[in-house]
Amino acid sequence: MKTIIEPFKIKMVEPIKLTTSMQREEILRKAHFNVFLIPAEDVLIDLLTDSGTSAMSSEQWAGMLRGDESYAGARSWFRFEKVLQDLTGIQHVLPTHQGRASERILFELLGGPGKVIPSNNHFDTTRANIEHSGARAVDLVIDEGKQPRNRHPFKGNLDIQKLATLIEREGRENIPVCMVTVTNNSGGGQPVSLQNLRDVRKLCDRHRIPLYLDACRFAENAYLIKQREHGQENRGTREIAREMFDLADGATISAKKDGLVNIGGVLLMRDDNLAIRANNLLILTEGFVTYGGLAGRDLEAMAQGFIEVLDEDYLQYRLRSVAYLCEHLLQAGVQIVEPPGGHAIYLDAAAFCPHIPPAQFPGQALVCALYRHAGIRGVEIGSVMFGHTDSLTGKVVHPPMELVRLAIPRRVYTQSHIDYVIEAVVELFQQREEIHGLRIVEEPLVLRHFTAKFAEA
Numbered sequence: 001m002k003t004i005i006e007p008f009k010i011k012m013v014e015p016i017k018l019t020t021s022m023q024r025e026e027i028l029r030k031a032h033f034n035v036f037l038i039p040a041e042d043v044l045i046d047l048l049t050d051s052g053t054s055a056m057s058s059e060q061w062a063g064m065l066r067g068d069e070s071y072a073g074a075r076s077w078f079r080f081e082k083v084l085q086d087l088t089g090i091q092h093v094l095p096t097h098q099g100r101a102s103e104r105i106l107f108e109l110l111g112g113p114g115k116v117i118p119s120n121n122h123f124d125t126t127r128a129n130i131e132h133s134g135a136r137a138v139d140l141v142i143d144e145g146k147q148p149r150n151r152h153p154f155k156g157n158l159d160i161q162k163l164a165t166l167i168e169r170e171g172r173e174n175i176p177v178c179m180v181t182v183t184n185n186s187g188g189g190q191p192v193s194l195q196n197l198r199d200v201r202k203l204c205d206r207h208r209i210p211l212y213l214d215a216c217r218f219a220e221n222a223y224l225i226k227q228r229e230h231g232q233e234n235r236g237t238r239e240i241a242r243e244m245f246d247l248a249d250g251a252t253i254s255a256k257k258d259g260l261v262n263i264g265g266v267l268l269m270r271d272d273n274l275a276i277r278a279n280n281l282l283i284l285t286e287g288f289v290t291y292g293g294l295a296g297r298d299l300e301a302m303a304q305g306f307i308e309v310l311d312e313d314y315l316q317y318r319l320r321s322v323a324y325l326c327e328h329l330l331q332a333g334v335q336i337v338e339p340p341g342g343h344a345i346y347l348d349a350a351a352f353c354p355h356i357p358p359a360q361f362p363g364q365a366l367v368c369a370l371y372r373h374a375g376i377r378g379v380e381i382g383s384v385m386f387g388h389t390d391s392l393t394g395k396v397v398h399p400p401m402e403l404v405r406l407a408i409p410r411r412v413y414t415q416s417h418i419d420y421v422i423e424a425v426v427e428l429f430q431q432r433e434e435i436h437g438l439r440i441v442e443e444p445l446v447l448r449h450f451t452a453k454f455a456e457a
């Protein structure tokens, strides 16, 4: 059979509310043209994020009931620890409430003034935690990773030459760890090849620098390796994922992605001494070492999620539905970041709305137009999120790309929802001249995209 179906049945449903475009216009104005300020129940298809939005399986819900809520040494903890150890081969497993809690502990231990921490692309919370420690976060993704229409299969790869130059320039003693984000969320959800991880490892070994993965989407990365990397097509995804972890000294994971849960995270490490210090910090802010910031039922759901996510039928359906959305938009002439990554597609808002200059936020305008047209919520990744005023020149600096991310929650929407999204984006594309730019009327000092208020330009 050629049709790839959702490999699950639905036995619990949550209604979504249909609204008229007139109602959505009013909702949008009330939210000051910022979709973060729209109540979720007024959204028909919510593609704001794939984080913490997964649907859990019946086995995960059963685990929620089985959860052992003992303070120390709960049965659920031992199951969780074993699943993570079997999956990664890494001995020290620290449960945390989400990815950024793992990052905070790791960088409080390894960061600090004068330190430099390279990655392909740091995710924004990772960067923020590194900078909070006083260290510098450096992005070293390959050049192809910054070219929206370059079809390199592994646009998340870290540039080995740039890493070698950085080590030479900064000195290995100032580089306490090298990170690699799989898949590379800030770079468009693009995968990292196994060969690239091996090369990074080799270089790190030469300089005795530990290598950590930001492994939020390790399963999607492993399946993309199986699909795209020569020589990997006949290996199991679990085996590939294991090799990825074998190459690392540790990992930070937000289980809200490939852990298939709504809350949870993990910090993994091989170094015994570092683990003792990390556990002390864990107790200080998250909770005792056998529950982190979580309930026993959360640990059960995560343990089960980390098993289910490596099911190849699931991964085939998951990555195919993202690729299907990508192919249909490209066929209709809508420009997106190519090839599709694992968890989202990125519309090129500058190409979609060439009549709107960066100063009028084409990405934000497109996000609002998509909500108004069809009740779909995406997120701007462009001048609203990354634009800033240069402190030396006083000039406004715009990022190189104006994108709109449509992130696909796991196991939540069916093919007809995806077909609806395609129809909506294509219809909007056909009437794109009617989309108007925006201006900011109120903004906070940091992370303005969450709460800024806009008006029509």
Ligand SMILES: Cc1ncc(COP(=O)(O)O)c(C=O)c1O
Residues within 6 Å of the ligand: 051, 098, 099, 100, 101, 123, 125, 126, 181, 185, 186, 214, 216, 254, 255, 256, 265
């Ligand atoms: C690559 C990456 N790292 C870290 C995080 C942070 O995880 P959390 O939101 O659970 O704190 C995210 C969340 O989106 C992410 O995509």
